[in-house]
Amino acid sequence: MHVPDGFINAPTSAVTGVVAAGAIAVSLRGARRELDDRTAPLAGLVAAFIFAVQMLNFPVAAGTSGHLLGGALAAILVGPFTGILCVSVVLLMQGILFADGGLTALGVNITDMAIVTTVVSYAVFRGLVKVLPRGRRSLTAASFVAALLSVPAAAVAFTLIYWTGGTTDVAIGKVAGAMIGVHVLIGVGEAAITALTVGAVVAVRPDLVHGARDLRPTLRLRVNGELVDAPAGAAPVAVRASRRTLWVTGLVTSLVLAGFVSFYASANPDGLEKVAADHGIDKRTEKHAASDSPLADYGVKDVTDARLSGGLAGVIGVGTTVVAGSTVFWAVRRRRTRDVSPVSTSGV
Template sequence: MHVPDGFIDAPVSLAAGAVAAAAVAVCLRGARRELDEKTAPLAGLVAAFVFAVQMLNFPVAAGTSGHLLGGALAAILVGPYTGVLCISVVLLMQGVLFADGGLTALGVNITDMAVVTTVVAYALFRLLVTALPRRRPAVTAAALTAALVSVPAAAGAFTLLYALGGTTDVPLGKVFTAMVGVHILIGIGEAAITALTVSAVLAVRPDLVHGARGLAKPLQLRAADGTVIEPVVSTAAPRPLRRIRAVALLAALALAGFVSHYASTSPDGLEKVAHDKGIDSKAEDHAAKDSPLADYQVRNVTDEWIAGGLAGVIGVGATLAAGTGVVVVLRRRRASAQARASSPGTV
C-alpha cells in the first residue's frame, strides 16, 4: 500500500507529513517507557523482520497481490509507541534506498501504514485480550483479529486522504469500495502472518510479547472434580534472548534474500486499484529511481536472483541498523533523564 508521488496533492501531503511528524514525536517519548530490557533488544529486529516479510507479496485475487503492513505485529510484540517507530523506519528505508513509496508521500505512508494500522490494531487487541480468557490461544486470536481489521482500516484512511487531496477525478465511492474490498482479502494474509509470528514467540518466550505481559495465568494441576491440587512451576530456564534474536535475524535474512524470489509479481492492492480506476494517471517518477537499490535490485549485478537477494539482505541490515540506532538513542536519553531526576538539586 505504498503511496507513490503524485497520488495526493501537495497541501494534503504536507498536512499528512505534519501529522506523521507529530505522531513520531509522541511515539519517541512514549517509546522510552516501553523500551525496557526485554523490548529494547527486539525493536530493531522487529523492524528488520517486517521489512523482510514485506518483500513477500502473496496472491489474493486474479492479478492482485498483497503484503504485510506490519503495524499490528510490531505493536503487539514491542508496544504501540515503539511499533509506530519500527514501521516508520521501514518506510523510510524503503523510500530512500529502494524507491518504494514516494518521498513527498512519506508523510502519507507513515500516517496510513504506521500510525493508523498500529493504533487500530493495538486498541482492538487490548480490547479483545481484556474480554477473552487469559490464555495464550486467546492472545493469538486477538492478534489475528486486530491484524485483519487494521488493513482495511488503512485502506479507508487512504480513501479519506484521497478524498481530501486526490489528484485525479475518480468517484470516491468507487475508490472506497475497491480499496476496502481488496484489502479485506489482504488482511487475511496479514492476520495469518501476525498470528503465526505472535504464536511462535508466545511458545518460546511469552514474556517477550509486549501485548501479552501479565495475561497468562500459572499452569495448575486439577483433580477430576476440578479442584486445584497444586500449581505447576516450571524449572526450565527461559530460552536465551541472544539465541532468539539470532534465529529471528537468520529468518529475516532468509526471507529477504531467498524466499522473496518466489513472491508474487502481480501489482499489490493499491497499485491494482490505482491502475483500474485511473488514480495513477498523474503518478510521478520517484526521486530515488536511480538509486543503486531501486526496485529491490542491486544495480550492475546481472543475475536477477543475486541482485534481488543482495538487495533484500542489504535492506534487512540497513533497517536493523537504523531501528537499533533509534533504540540506542532513546535508551541513552532515558538513562540521562533518570540520572538527572535522581541526582540532588543544586542551588
C-alpha cells in the first residue's frame, strides 16, 4: 500500500507530513517507557523482519497481491509507540534506498501504514485480551483479529486522504469499495502472518512480548524477611542467553526471507496498485526522486542475474534496517536511562 508521488496533492501531503512528524515525536517519548535493555534489541529486529516480510507479496485475487503492513505485529511485540517507530523506519528505508513509496508521500505512508494500522490494531488487541480468557491461545486469537482489521482500516484511511487531496477526479465511492474489498482479503494474510509470528515468540520468550505482559508471572524475592517484586529485567543467565539466540534466529530468518524466498513472491500488483490502475488514480504518478538509486525496485544495479540482484538487495535492506532501527531504539533507551538516573543528594 505504498503511495507513490503524485497520488496526493502538495497541501494534503504537507498536512500528513505534520501529522506523521507529530506522531513520531510522541512515539519517541512513549517508546522510552516501552523499551528496556531486553526489548530494545528486539525492536530493531522487528523492523528488519517487517522489511523482509513486506518483500513477500502473496496472491489474494485474480491479478492482485498483498503484503504485510506490519503495524499490528510491531505493536503487539514491542508496544504501540515503538511499533509506530518500527514501521516508520521501514518506510523511510524503502523510500530512500529502494524507491518504494514516494518521498513527498512519506507523510501519507507513515500516517496510513504506521500510525493507523498500529493504533487500530493495538486498540482492538487490548480490548480482546481484556474479555477473552487469559492464556496464549487468546493472545494469538486477539493478534489475528487485530491484524485482520488493521488492513481495511488503512484502506479506509487512504480513501479519506484521497478524498481530501487526490490529484485525479475519481468517484470516491468506487475508490472506497475497491480499496476496502481487496484489503479485507489482504488482511487475512496479514492476520495469519501476525498470529503465527506472535505465537512463535510468545512460545519461547513471552517475557519479551509487550502484548503478553499480562501473562508474565511476577518474580518475587525475599528481602529482609519480606517478599518484594524483583526488578524489571531480572532473569537467570540461561534466559538471557536464549534472548541472544532468539535475536540471531530472527535475523537469520529475515535474511533468508528477503534474500531467497522473496524471489518466489507474487509479481502481481498489490491492492493499491491494482485499484489505482483500474480506476485511473495513477494518471498523475510522478517519477520517484530515488528512481536512479543503485537499489531501486529491490534490485542491485548492474547485477544482471535477477535472482542474485533481488537477493542482494533484500539482504542489504535487512541489514540497513536492523542497523538503523537498532540505532534509534538504543538511543531512545539511553535517553530513558538518563531520565530515570537518580539525582545525587550529597550535601543535602
